[in-house]
Amino acid sequence: MDFVISDEQQQLRDSLQKYITKEYGFEARKAIIASKQGFSDKVWAQFAEMGILGVAFDEAHGGFGGTSVDTMLVMNELGRGIVVEPYFSTVVLGGSLIDLAGSEAQKQAVLSEVAQGKLLLAAALGEPNSRYELNCVETTAKRDGAGYVLDGHKAVVLHGESADKLVVSARTAGGARDAKGISLFLVDKKSAGVAVQGYRTIDGMRAAEIKFAKVKVGADAVLGEVDAALPVLERASDFAVTALCAEAVGAMEALNAATFEYLKTRQQFGRPIGSFQALQHRAVDMMIHCEQSRSLALLASIKVQSEDPNERKRTVSAAKIHIGRSGRVIGEEAIQLHGGMGVSNELAAGHYAKRLAMINATLGDVEHHAERFASAA
Amino acid sequence: MDLNYTKEEQAFREEVRSFVSENLPKDISDKVLHHKRLVKDDWVRWQKILYKKGWVAPNWPKEYGGCAWSPIQQHIFDEECGYLGAPRVMPFGLVMVAPVIQNFGSKWQKEYYLPRILSSEDWWAQGYSEPGSGSDLASVKTKAQFVKSAQGDHYIVDGQKTWTTLGQYANMIFCLVRTDTTVKKQEGISFLLIDMTSPGVTVRPIITLDEEHEVNEVFFDNVKVPAENMVGEAGKGWTYAKFLLGHERTGIARVGESKRELEQLKAIATKQLRNGKPLMEDPRFRDRVTDVEVELMALEITLLRVLSSRTKPGPEASILKIKGTDIQQALTELTMEAVGPYALPFRPEARAGDWKGEPVGPAYAGSAAAVYFNYRKTSIYGGSNEIQRNIISQMVLGL
Numbered sequence: 197m198d199f200v201i202s203d204e205q206q207q208l209r210d211s212l213q214k215y216i217t218k219e220y221g222f223e224a225r226k227a228i229i230a231s232k233q234g235f236s237d238k239v240w241a242q243f244a245e246m247g248i249l250g251v252a253f254d255e256a257h258g259g260f261g262g263t264s265v266d267t268m269l270v271m272n273e274l275g276r277g278i279v280v281e282p283y284f285s286t287v288v289l290g291g292s293l294i295d296l297a298g299s300e301a302q303k304q305a306v307l308s309e310v311a312q313g314k315l316l317l318a319a320a321l322g323e324p325n326s327r328y329e330l331n332c333v334e335t336t337a338k339r340d341g342a343g344y345v346l347d348g349h350k351a352v353v354l355h356g357e358s359a360d361k362l363v364v365s366a367r368t369a370g371g372a373r374d375a376k377g378i379s380l381f382l383v384d385k386k387s388a389g390v391a392v393q394g395y396r397t398i399d400g401m402r403a404a405e406i407k408f409a410k411v412k413v414g415a416d417a418v419l420g421e422v423d424a425a426l427p428v429l430e431r432a433s434d435f436a437v438t439a440l441c442a443e444a445v446g447a448m449e450a451l452n453a454a455t456f457e458y459l460k461t462r463q464q465f466g467r468p469i470g471s472f473q474a475l476q477h478r479a480v481d482m483m484i485h486c487e488q489s490r491s492l493a494l495l496a497s498i499k500v501q502s503e504d505p506n507e508r509k510r511t512v513s514a515a516k517i518h519i520g521r522s523g524r525v526i527g528e529e530a531i532q533l534h535g536g537m538g539v540s541n542e543l544a545a546g547h548y549a550k551r552l553a554m555i556n557a558t559l560g561d562v563e564h565h566a567e568r569f570a571s572a573a
Numbered sequence: 574m575d576l577n578y579t580k581e582e583q584a585f586r587e588e589v590r591s592f593v594s595e596n597l598p599k600d601i602s603d604k605v606l607h608h609k610r611l612v613k614d615d616w617v618r619w620q621k622i623l624y625k626k627g628w629v630a631p632n633w634p635k636e637y638g639g640c641a642w643s644p645i646q647q648h649i650f651d652e653e654c655g656y657l658g659a660p661r662v663m664p665f666g667l668v669m670v671a672p673v674i675q676n677f678g679s680k681w682q683k684e685y686y687l688p689r690i691l692s693s694e695d696w697w698a699q700g701y702s703e704p705g706s707g708s709d710l711a712s713v714k715t716k717a718q719f720v721k722s723a724q725g726d727h728y729i730v731d732g733q734k735t736w737t738t739l740g741q742y743a744n745m746i747f748c749l750v751r752t753d754t755t756v757k758k759q760e761g762i763s764f765l766l767i768d769m770t771s772p773g774v775t776v777r778p779i780i781t782l783d784e785e786h787e788v789n790e791v792f793f794d795n796v797k798v799p800a801e802n803m804v805g806e807a808g809k810g811w812t813y814a815k816f817l818l819g820h821e822r823t824g825i826a827r828v829g830e831s832k833r834e835l836e837q838l839k840a841i842a843t844k845q846l847r848n849g850k851p852l853m854e855d856p857r858f859r860d861r862v863t864d865v866e867v868e869l870m871a872l873e874i875t876l877l878r879v880l881s882s883r884t885k886p887g888p889e890a891s892i893l894k895i896k897g898t899d900i901q902q903a904l905t906e907l908t909m910e911a912v913g914p915y916a917l918p919f920r921p922e923a924r925a926g927d928w929k930g931e932p933v934g935p936a937y938a939g940s941a942a943a944v945y946f947n948y949r950k951t952s953i954y955g956g957s958n959e960i961q962r963n964i965i966s967q968m969v970l971g972l
């Protein structure tokens with residue numbers, strides 16, 4: 197067993213942590229969220245320079261040839277800073293879909309641009325009726341000469357409005373919930389017939405409803421094998437879920453630290469509220485929740501690469517279940533222990549709680565993963 | 574033993590139900606039922622309707638224009654109003670300051686303020702909490718200094734209150750202020766009625782996690798308050814404040830509202846699909862809804878037991894605060910989870926009553942996460958649930 201990260205990984209983490217601590221404080225983040233596009237080009241360019249936008253991609257595709265652990269280290273830091281830039285949608289989910297499904301040419305074209313910070317991706321997978329089920333795809337892609345025509349409605353597409361290209365799941369065969377018959381397409385967001393309704397999300401990010409009306413794409417838009425995208429979707433989603441778990445652990449760490457500090461400094465009845473045993477035990481439970489979550493997030497960051505899909509699914513779902521629950525507990529307790537301050541939008545605590553709650557609602561909540569865990573036995 | 578309502582109580586419930594159904598303006602109940610933003614006029618309009626009917630002050634004695642209803646009747650009224658989507662009658666005037674004035678106020682205070690509270694002419698705010706004094710309320714620092722003067726004796730008030738609910742609408746605020754710093758802290762507190770339009774009063778918004786403006790900071794800078802606005806005796810404010818606490822306990826269970834929210838949750842979970850089937854049929858989700866429903870059934874009877882007991886509600890009533898808020902919070906949590914990924918979209922603009930924009934996802938999903946975060950307040954305000962537990966452990970269990 198070796199839980200130690202390499203010197204390079206340590207360096208990557210330190211430099212990112214330093215940058216976020218220095219440049220991404222509460223006020224800076226607030227201004228970014230209030231800006232028109234909802235994230236900062238400057239921060240994004242800095243991320244590109246630090247190499248984190250291509251950390252997990254092959255060197256041949258303009259990346260740094262890192263492992264899944266590198267992605268998790270990055271996400272952990274982004275979680276600590278509740279960073280709202282489209283890292284998850286572009287690099288993690290969008291990037292891994294291209295990486296897993298794309299042809300060599302597609303990877304070279306797209307991933308190197310992503311790594312340089314020149315291209316933003318969004319994954320348009322969910323639909324109004326799909327909830328968390330990747331196989332539920334009602335959007336259709338019908339053959340049209342050499343290419344396809346897309347019709348349908350994709351729901352809550354994270355950072356869909358700012359994305360340049362969309363990775364879209366669409367049905368090329370079968371019924372709405374069939375496992376077979378799903379294909380992936382890489383669609384330029386500017387294509388005729390793509391209508392985007394962007395909006396804020398409660399955790400300070402952006403998302404969009406995207407409607408496709410007779411959107412024509414060429415044969416070169418297909419990512420991977422036609423009709424057989426579900427296994428790839430599941431793998432990419434598992435990787436993304438693992439990244440969300442790492443992010444959540446970072447958010448839990450930061451939120452716990454802020455709460456424990458508050459317990460030490462806030463005075464009532466002539467002493468710090470942290471001197472009340474009723475609150476001490478609550479704090480200890482918050483800490484245990486975080487440590488248990490960290491353990492599963494670490495395990496998932498290794499097992500997500502497993503060749504055995506059942507082992508991969510079980511571990512990733514276990515981590516997401518735990519993180520969903522612990523994120524809820526820690527978020528709620530942190531607000532409660534801050535008293536009135538906890539419900540003020542001017543304090544970071546509540547913003548961490550919001551992000552943790554929305555992580556639970558992204559790519560499968562506790563119940564979704566509980567069922568998946570059981571069925572992957 | 575008979576756990577049924579009497580014939581008279583059932584008839585009373587029917588009477589309340591038909592009155593509220595017929596007279597509650599639809600635009601107001603729509604806002605309540607769909608978690609839209611209420612504005613001052615919504616509350617005032619409804620309170621004036623109740624005032625005209627003679628029902629705005631269920632808890633007041635007849636001599637002051639109240640209904641003098643029994644606790645059970647008050648509960649039936651609360652439950653029906655909550656269930657049908659009436660806005661909660663603003664408690665600060667009618668439920669909080671009025672009983673204090675009735676019991677300890679001067680003749681002038683009764684004659685001047687009570688009719689204005691009944692008619693909703695004044696909007697009151699509660700000025701207890703301060704930045705340094707939340708759970709430890711007896712430590713309030715806002716200072717009121719007595720000044721003897723030929724033009725009229727008065728107090729000069731300096732300090733700050735905070736978390737003042739809807740203080741932006743209020744023209745009056747009742748405050749716990751320190752009039753004596755030389756005695757035990759509880760004994761130096763007085764109960765002062767302050768006109769918020771006085772020079773030196775500043776109200777600043779505090780925006781909550783749902784980006785709504787529901788609470789405020791209130792600053793007092795050299796504010797002149799006539800001495801006749803002191804309730805009862807100087808130095809007795811703490812006693813009056815504790816008296817008031819006994820008056821706010823029974824409404825806090827919010828049984829009617831929770832029944833309404835439970836029904837809405839079930840309706841939502843029936844429309845939402847999971848694996849192609851209604852979420853409500855999913856055993857994992859259904860069991861969680863059942864858990865809350867069972868707690869709510871128990872709470873209703875616990876509340877009725879407290880209300881029916883011959884003695885005045887005591888510290889046991891803290892159970893109602895703890896359980897009532899647990900249930901309210903659990904319902905908001907389940908509603909947020911029921912809507913799945915549509916919990917994410919956050920559009921405060923869509924919560925305006927007259928908003929006509931393009932919706933995102935099903936209409937019921939729009940406010941689910943915002944309401945969940947807003948309702949975190951319920952276990953914090955009105956004496957946090959930790960403080961309620963302290964009360965029970967000390968005063969009931971003797972630990």
Ligand SMILES: Cc1cc2nc3c(=O)[nH]c(=O)nc-3n(C[C@H](O)[C@H](O)[C@H](O)COP(=O)(O)OP(=O)(O)OC[C@H]3O[C@@H](n4cnc5c(N)ncnc54)[C@H](O)[C@@H]3O)c2cc1C
Pocket residue numbers: 462464465469472474475532533534535536537539698699700701702704705706707708709735736737738739788950953954955956957958959960963
């Ligand atoms: C939405 C909202 C509306 C409000 N409206 C009003 C209003 O209109 N007027 C008004 O005067 N006030 C109002 N309040 C203030 C409310 O009463 C206080 O927030 C509450 O009393 C807690 O005080 P605090 O915020 O200072 O938290 P603190 O007292 O600092 O408490 C922080 C944490 O420590 C815990 N704690 C404190 N002491 C103990 C102890 N001895 N043992 C165990 N745990 C303890 C608390 O339970 C809490 O979890 C409102 C608050 C909110 C959130």
